[in-house]
Amino acid sequence: MSTQRTSDSALVDREMAQRAIELALPILEASTRDERINQGGFMHVVVMDPARTPMNASFEEAILHEQSIGGRREDWDADYAGFARAKARISWLHGRDSFHVQTAEPYRLRPGDTTLWGSVCLDGIVVAVSGGEAEFDEAFSGMVAMLLRALAKQSLRQRPRELFFS
Template sequence: MSAILDRDMAEKAVRITGMAFTGMLGENFLNRNALHVVVLDPTRCYGSNTFAQAILYEGSFGESRKKWERPFDEFARDKALISWRTGMDTHLVQQRFPHLYNEGDITFGGGVSRDGIVVGVSGRPMVF
């Protein structure tokens, strides 16, 4: 595990994101009822670890999972996996490198890879 980005730091960052999402939800600013965020451990390399081993933290906000419009947790994990595997944001894979998709990959944006830190998010509109 990273000496700097540990589970507590990831949880705090996700919680701050959740507060912003919850505030926008309360103002009827969003057209979704939930948000799910997955943060991967930057020390876990693709190909040397399973995806489950690489998950540092994940959390959800908004409605309970039973009321979700879609399986946002699965989508967020899938997006994180694509960014982890390719080292790219999923919108770049979608728009510029679609040949990197594997059979069954989700084709939505929402996964990012920044300097080894990979995050997958699902449930927020594309404009954020």
């Protein structure tokens, strides 16, 4: 499954989010075949629009791109998309990695919030992965977020500054 939405960011768009996942894909796909990391063989990635925050958008409106990895969705043994979205929501609402919110600031959790972790908030870039062990979901989320940040920096370097000051 792949869902794409438009972006409010001047630099980050759905194609860039998809490219960040594509760059990480060899590792993500390999991890779905490693039972020490991922017993189900499936994974779902959610990337949030860094320009859409709880102040200016609903959670659904802020989802920039989603992608499933590792086989047909009909074969999933759990709702990895739902888990990834729930993790993304925690990081998006609080501007922190889900592990941090759940371990250091559990008083911020609301009724119905997930107790799963594995999402990151890197300089306002929120990415969540679900499907593997939590520590690897977090690592893969961080990898995609770092790649997205690198692609945004590259785009800024290649684009005229007038784009932002028109």
